[in-house]
Amino acid sequence: MGGFATVADIEAFEATPLAERNLPESTYAAIRRTAEAYPDDIALIFFLQGTAYQQSVQFTYREWLGKLHQTANMLHDLGLRPGETVSYILPNLPQTYWTLYGGETAGIANPINPLLEPAGLAEIMNAAQTKILVTLAPFPRTDIWEKVASIADSVPSLQTILQVDIANYLHGVKRLAVGLMRLGKGKEKVRARVLDFDKTLARYPADRLISGRVIRPDDIASYFHTGGTTGAPKLAMHTHFNEVYDAWMGTVAVDVQRGERMYLGLPLFHNYGAIAVGLGAWIAGATLVMGTPQGFRGEGVIPNLWKIIDHYKVNSIGAVPTLFKALLNVPISDADLRSLQIAICGSAPLPVELARQFTAQTGVNILEGYGLTEGTSVSSVNPRRGEPRIGSIGLRYPYQEMRTAELDGERFVRFCAPNEIGTVIIRGPNVFPGYKDEFHNRGVFIDTGDGKGRWLNTGDLGYQDEDGFFWLTGRQKELIIRGGHNIDPRQIEEPMHRHPAVALAAAVGRPDPRVGELPVVYVELKPGATATPEELLAFAREHITEQAAVPKQIRIIEHMPLTAVGKIAKLPLTFEQVADVVNSELDSIQEIAHKSVEVLSDRRLGLLASVKVTAMPGVDKAALEQRIRQALGQYHFRVDLQMEG
Template sequence: MHTYWPEGMPTSLHYPDLPVCGLLTAAARLYGDRVAVVDGDLRLSFAEVRDLAVAFAHGLRGTGVRDGDVVLLHLSNSAWFLIGYYGTLLAGATVSPANPLQPAPGLHAQLLDTGAVAAVSHPAHLTPLTEARTGSRLRTVVVVPPSACAPSAVPPSAAPGVIALADLLTGHTDVPPHTAVTGDDVAQILYTGGTTGVSKGVRVLHRNVVANVTQMTAWRAAHLITEEGGGDLRLRPLPGPRDPGMRPGAGVTVLQSPLFHVHALINTIFLLLCGTTVVLSGRFSPERMLASIEEHRATYLLGSPTMWQALLAGPGVGEHDLSSVRVISSGGAPIDKATLTSLEAAFPAAAVGEGYGLTEGTCLVTSTPLLHGARRKLGSVGLPLFDTTVEIRPLTGGSAALGPNEVGELWVRGPQVTAGYLNRPEAGAEQFVAGWLRTGDLGYVDEDGFVFLSGRAKEMLIYKGYNVYPRELEDILHGHPGLRAAAVIGRAHAPVGQEPVAFVVPRPGADVDPEEVMAYVAARVLPYKKIRAMHIVDSLPLSAAGKILKSRLSALPAADDRG
């Protein structure tokens, strides 16, 4: 057991043997008429979400969808995303979420790779999907109605093979269709972010999702999932005095992160199992989010570092009552220490922490203990979850684990490690080795078991034979009072190998002097780590999940270049 392992917390859990849709069935039974989803004026109870998902499942089966078929979920955040997700699983099919803003060529590639036979889309995004379906197996498209979170001025489509959601839901029993799906079947195919290369479809099994949600429930809500007579799931609080900050059946979250990304999707499944009301928001606006937190008395927030930075940069933080927030969880990308510290100041009643995960690990691998009073370490992504092992291995190869505080590559083993890549056996053989997942991330584990990240292996640069980790420099840059955001990449320079180059976004109204910023960094690092050039830019290119797309940085126009 780790020195810092929360007192009274078990180190191993029982994982229910059931498909993911069983978690929705349990939530509907446990919370019934409690509001599960808010999308503007549309409010659905847990029982209503379950009933609509069952009707959706029967509708899909009526179109010919069968066990193991793939359904493309081509939607932005709305109540209908969750109905489509759970309904597809209840139909025995596999879900493959897609970014609704993806151009037709990317959608076409995903349709061909997955062999999707049906899709769920929205009037505003139907045109690129119609273009993308040519030559694919796609035969049915279900179109959901506009909502407050996902409005549209586009009229309904009457194209062949397009079905309105209302027609799909009509005239079905409330008993789920019979399927032969087990925990070893594929629940979802999610595509990696592709920030450093081509996106790959990750085969996530039902048991992977159930295991990760079980881990989250115990770690963040201090409740164990137990199975009563007849297989009914219950949540049982862990014994002993503890304040998890999140109370099942009483929480509220305001969700801004895209549900088509693994971070928001798996966290939302966990939150719904814990009876949390999910308030969905449309396009991100710091002021709108702060107002929603105050209006709905949100207790649990999750988001990416770029979202937190935008929220803190505006003037509205001090103008709203944020005292209801008890937990803030950051994920999707590494967060800097300065932003974490600012979050703690802005939300004084909240336990603030971050986690580390990746699509190949279902979602979450390590997490800061979010129980109030639990010990944390600033800059760490926390401890490995229950039944999860993180080893640091040398980049030069070999399976021998490095010692405490030695930087190497993170390898992960646990019940959330997925079943590899779709149609890419060679790539899978490189990343999934004898039950271990080779993450491609660099970091170290300290003497107490806390995990610290140094960046991606592909991003590490070598200057005159020395390893330089961009994340260390980015953390320092984020501490500069004149900067809102920053990213560091390596630039080839023959005499030295590679040299660190920074791209920075000033805070509104700040007059940033590149020479002063580079001197600020130089005063805090060894000489070989100094930034050799700096570009001032208006914004950094981001993925839908808020990750910085470093492959695009070198193409950005620079206002300043010093070095």
């Protein structure tokens, strides 16, 4: 069995220079190489419904390369050139992958989260200067086309829209029913020409590229959206070699072999599913099993996942902690899981207790890894061989440096000693060249002065132990700072996850005029479990070892806010705490007749409370404004105060 169990294994692997590894020069060349070597192997299996997972379509590597050729040829013929952008707003479909890698072959691909609001979709496309958009045709229980149609004309660069029709995967009565359900829909008029993806695709050759393009390793392959504030989306640029290296190394690190079956349920607008799982599988000659357009969120997927793994003889599955938590509530029953060898977890910290419970139930170890979009996808992972170190993010990838450092703002001070907490920085072939908008590149890279190139400041805090394993302790911007004392949220969250009634816990800072911030914990209970805030607070006092980290209050909520890839979304919780503090201060001022408070994240000012106030009749507005500013000026957030009326 291959893979790496120790730093010594990694260093031995690195004895062969990366330049001698003969990696493909582009993502297209990577898929072509495997297709030419194993044309009749299965590249992808796709099923549309979790309740009918036995009904699937599959593509050999020969067919998969053919679809890639056709997509690239179609996009080229529609006017896409190197350096120009094709965006996609799609769920998980074979056409999504064709657009990603066909788009990278013809130009630059830009995945966009279909769950975003229309204004957000338009902002990303305008930032990317989208020329062609691939999106969903009208389909029951989806609103993607309606959102796209409402903002298409606000993207001046957009010339062509290609619609993917999910109904093409239906047959008989089901397809007829969908046709009847969408009668009269999809009639919205847009300036760009609108074409049917599959019908247009069929006109192009599958055996070659018609463009004659020669792709260089340092050509930009994609723009991945990583966040950013309103009006200023952050688009991370990936080169072809970034993606080829990271996908290749991901499968080498955990020893994925030709013919293995990897399950995909994560969204394809996120780098992990798109690159680490997808491209990684096809570089290794593995088979990707992709379930439903909604991925793990598809109807019937979670209740049937053990049966799905049994049916398709899946060998590995990549997911986020919320998925593994959900699976603990699904009986294995008579499903045969002997094929399942590893589970890989990323995108969010894995609670130690959750990992232990999953292994106890399934006999399968969860290998926690770490990565970020700016590092293409993955930078470290626990070894497949031996016992994983639960709570660690594993060993660094070969050919990529990974250290912890003491930083003074954006200035490098020194590297940290073993077990000393610092900022995680990385340098290597997976580190992106920067964001598309130069504005966002401020403070992203660190110069250590060694003359060997810049390092990426990940913004994550952690340490490296004596054996080379990395452990995260939090993020710089997530730290709760109480009276000058830094509190890592995980000091609070990990103990709370051990409470038998707690499903999810998230600690954030509540602004406080005296000590800066006080820790507050939001808790989602397990289905059917009961607990009061008082009971949970007593548990916290008993199990949180650092007194300063004991939460000031605990709030039980029905559903923890999550991002589209299953991470806990802490920003809405922080916004709620800031709004609560502002409202409390304003409620104590009797001269206020009416108020409204909105909290947002400003790209230059950071956390911003937008406050509108109307004074009671006869009140001196100037004096009231001064009093409000004094009250709110005690806190670390910025305030935009407007006196109305």
